Structures are given as structure tokens and as C-alpha cells.
Amino acid sequence: MLSKYEKELLVTIWDKAADHAEEIGAESLLRMFACFPKTKTYFAHLDISPQSEHLRSHGKKIILAVVEGAKNISTLTTTLAPLSALHAYQLKIHPTNFKLLSHCILVTLACRMKDEFTPVAHAALDKFLSALAAVLAEKYR
Amino acid sequence: MVVWTDAERAAITGIFSKLNCDVVGPNALARCLIVYPWTQRYFAKFGNLYNAAAIMGNPMVAAHGKVVLRGLDKALKNMDDIKKAYTQLSELHSEKLHVDPDNFKLLADCITIVVAGQMGSAFTAEIQAAWQKFLAVVVSALCRQYY
Numbered sequence: 001m002l003s004k005y006e007k008e009l010l011v012t013i014w015d016k017a018a019d020h021a022e023e024i025g026a027e028s029l030l031r032m033f034a035c036f037p038k039t040k041t042y043f044a045h046l047d048i049s050p051q052s053e054h055l056r057s058h059g060k061k062i063i064l065a066v067v068e069g070a071k072n073i074s075t076l077t078t079t080l081a082p083l084s085a086l087h088a089y090q091l092k093i094h095p096t097n098f099k100l101l102s103h104c105i106l107v108t109l110a111c112r113m114k115d116e117f118t119p120v121a122h123a124a125l126d127k128f129l130s131a132l133a134a135v136l137a138e139k140y141r
Numbered sequence: 142m143v144v145w146t147d148a149e150r151a152a153i154t155g156i157f158s159k160l161n162c163d164v165v166g167p168n169a170l171a172r173c174l175i176v177y178p179w180t181q182r183y184f185a186k187f188g189n190l191y192n193a194a195a196i197m198g199n200p201m202v203a204a205h206g207k208v209v210l211r212g213l214d215k216a217l218k219n220m221d222d223i224k225k226a227y228t229q230l231s232e233l234h235s236e237k238l239h240v241d242p243d244n245f246k247l248l249a250d251c252i253t254i255v256v257a258g259q260m261g262s263a264f265t266a267e268i269q270a271a272w273q274k275f276l277a278v279v280v281s282a283l284c285r286q287y288y
Contacts, residue, residue: 027266034266035273103250107269110257117258120193123176 002131006124007073013121014070017063017109024108025059026051031104039097066105069132080135088139095140098133105129143278145220152271156256157217159263165255166210167203171196172251180244209248216279223282231286242284249276 002010017024030050033040046054065083072079087093106125110117145153174181175193184190187201196202212230219226234240253272257264264272 031266031269034270106254107257107264110254111261111264114258114261117254119172119175119197122172122254123193126176 002073002124002127006120006127009121009124010070010073010128013109013113013125014067018067020112021063021067022056022060024105024112025061025063026056027059028062028101028105028108029055029059031107032101035104036097036100039100042091042093042097062101066129066132069135070128073128073131076131076135077138080132084136084139087136095133095137098136099130102126102129102133143221143223148267149271149274150220152268153217153220153275156260156268156272157214159260160256161259162210162214163207165206165252165259166208167206169248169252169255170206170209171199171202172255173248174202176251177244177247180247183238183240183244213252213279216275216282220275223278224285227279227282228286231283234283235287242280242287245280245283249280252276 029048033043033048040048046052046058048055048058065080069076069080077084106122106129109125110122113121174184174190174196181190184202184205187199187205189195189199190202215226215230216223234242253269253276256272257269260268
């Protein structure tokens with residue numbers, strides 16, 4: 001459950017992050033590939049080396065979707081319906097991987113936000129990313 | 142047997158040399174209790190855990206956070222056989238404290254995030270990978286004596 005305060009905090013955080021969507025997205029993915037090599041199996045068709053065009057554009061896509069989710073927290077299911085369908089019917093990513101990327105997004109934000117990444121912000125972000133992951137996995141079965 | 146590359150050893154010892162252990166431990170434990178409130182079940186005797194501010198200001202949480210970091214330091218000093226070094230600690234968590242081992246990972250994630258916040262961009266993907274591997278070994282060692 002997200003309080004009104006937490007929802008507003010999330011909008012503030014992700015509004016700022018939107019300006020750096022490409023770097024944040026690429027860094028999060030890079031961290032995930034380094035820490036959890038099995039996640040690379042989903043990207044065999046792309047060049048995911050550091051600074052690659054694929055990595056940056058894919059990272060940007062992911063973060064912009066998260067930003068959109070933050071702006072529409074009360075209607076996550078409908079806002080992300082197309083992405084839910086994509087992940088369920090086409091990408092078929094094992095849902096445990098959502099946690100791994102969420103964790104790496106949090107680490108990326110922690111490195112960038114430093115002291116501003118307070119425990120309260122951390123809790124709100126963790127809850128939000130979990131809710132997002134749940135929506136993405138909703139249509140799996 | 143865990144095999145550490147030279148780069149991994151260097152990354153992990155490097156992180157410890159930069160850490161202010163008296164800050165990281167308390168910070169990480171407080172975060173764990175705030176972000177994953179169900180972990181508070183193990184700290185019923187710690188007094189006021191009512192909200193984030195109370196948890197962050199709680200002296201028992203802070204003191205215990207330092208204990209946890211000292212435990213991590215023990216793993217660092219016994220990197221080539223963390224399993225053996227942690228036998229008693231594992232028994233303690235299982236037989237005396239009755240901690241659900243799924244919670245170890247949550248505290249480990251909070252420690253990682255606090256380290257990331259302290260190190261900023263110096264906490265590269267490669268260094269994070271080594272650190273996460275180290276914490277995974279620590280968590281696994283803590284889980285060993287659960288029957």
C-alpha cells in the first residue's frame with residue numbers, strides 16, 4: 001500500500017529521473033547483467049556491451065515506462081496493460097527476474113541520489129517497483 | 142568451495158576499507174526494518190519501532206547494526222571458508238533466534254544499497270557483482286545449520 005505522501009514522493013523522484021532515463025536505464029541493466037549473468041539470456045539478440053546503442057535505448061524505454069507508471073499509480077493495471085501483454089505473450093521473462101532488475105534500479109538510484117535516497121524514499125520505491133512487477137506478471141497465467 | 146578471483150578479493154577488501162562500519166551497520170538494519178516491516182518481528186524487545194523516524198533514532202537498532210557489521214567483517218577475514226567460520230552464527234540464528242532465512246537476503250540488499258549510497262559512482266557494476274557474490278556466500282553460510 002502506498003500512502004498519499006509516498007505517491008507524491010514517487011512522482012517527484014521519477015520526474016527528475018526522466019531527464020536521465022537513458023543513463024539510469026543503461027546503468028541498471030548493466031548492473032543486472034554483471035551481478036546476475038543469467039539475465040543476459042534474454043538479450044542474446046542485442047548488443048548489451050557498456051555504452052552500446054541497444055543498451056542505452058532499451059534502458060531508456062524501461063525507465064520511461066516506470067516514469068509513466070509513477071504518474072498513474074492508481075491505475076497501474078490499465079496504464080501498463082500493453083506492457084503486461086508484451087511480457088506475458090511475447091517476452092515470457094521468468095518473473096523472478098523482475099526483482100533482480102528492480103534491485104539494480106534501486107542501487108543505481110542510491111548511487112546517484114546518495115543522502116536523498118532516504119529509508120522512506122527507499123521503502124516507497126521498493127513497494128512501487130514490486131507493484132509494477134506484479135502488474136507485468138499479471139497475464140502470465 | 143567458493144573461488145574468488147583477485148579482482149573480486151580486491152573489490153571486497155576495497156569496499157570494507159572505505160566503509161564507516163559504525164554508520165553502515167545501523168543504517169542498513171534500520172532500512173531493513175523500515176522497508177520490510179515484517180522483519181521487526183525479531184526485534185520486539187527493541188522498544189519504539191513505530192515509524193521510520195523512531196527506527197532511525199532507536200539506540201538498540203544502532204547498536205545491533207554494529208554487531209551485524211562485525212559479523213560481516215568476520216566473513217571478510219575468513220573469505221576462503223566462510224561456511225566454517227559461520228557455523229555458530231548459523232546455529233544461533235536457527236536454534237535460538239528462529240529467524241526465517243528468507244529475511245537474510247533482505248538485510249543483505251539493504252546493506253548493498255547503503256554501500257552504494259556511500260560510494261556513489263565508485264560502486265561500479267563489477268564491484269557490485271563482487272560484493273553481491275560475497276553477500277550471497279555469507280547468506281548461504283548463515284542458512285547452513287537450518288534443519
